Amino acid sequence: DGGITQSPKYLFRKEGQNVTLSCEQNLNHDAMYWYRQDPGQGLRLIYYSQIVNDFQKGDIAEGYSVSREKKESFPLTVTSAQKNPTAFYLCASTEGQQSYGYTFGSGTRLTVV
């Protein structure tokens, strides 16, 4: 079955540590996205990539970094510069470059300990 796989499901980060969230899709979708979900705030766009080796900042990119070396993979690194990283992180993809009709992964819950 085609879909998006996010791993790990739960992740714990110590203060000052960088962590990387994995996102892999086998849908052959061109565009991939990272969103952060916090209670009462809805989904906020962190980064997106419409083609391999290219990506753009979203609304809340500070403290995050991404890479897009392969079409099927779009990992997100949460750096120590992100002061409030505890959140639910969602990876999504779309066919072509349109932004509607996302397919989402199951998410990664990141907690700072």
Add this chain to the structure above:
Amino acid sequence: QKEVEQDPGPLSVPEGAIVSLNCTYSNSAFQYFMWYRQYSRKGPELLMYTYSSGNKEDGRFTAQVDKSSKYISLFIRDSQPSDSATYLCAMGRGYQKVTFGTGTKLQVIP
């Protein structure tokens, strides 16, 4: 003022009831409108997508868009306990990023 406003709920209804979920928006440039369903600790899944004013029906679900009032709705007929989830509205224009509502939590009581 947020671009998209959505009542967070929670909304509790008895099984079999008709559910009405709503969003208002301020950006008249939005062209397409979506509803996503999100179960607890899961990613959202696309339920309905519409491009213009009017109604679109899919089984027990009906999406309604009124661009003149900047108001969209999702109706669920014969609601089931399995419909208990958070419902997110979303809207966008062209190839621009999508703006999501904060979500309405729905509980259908058997």
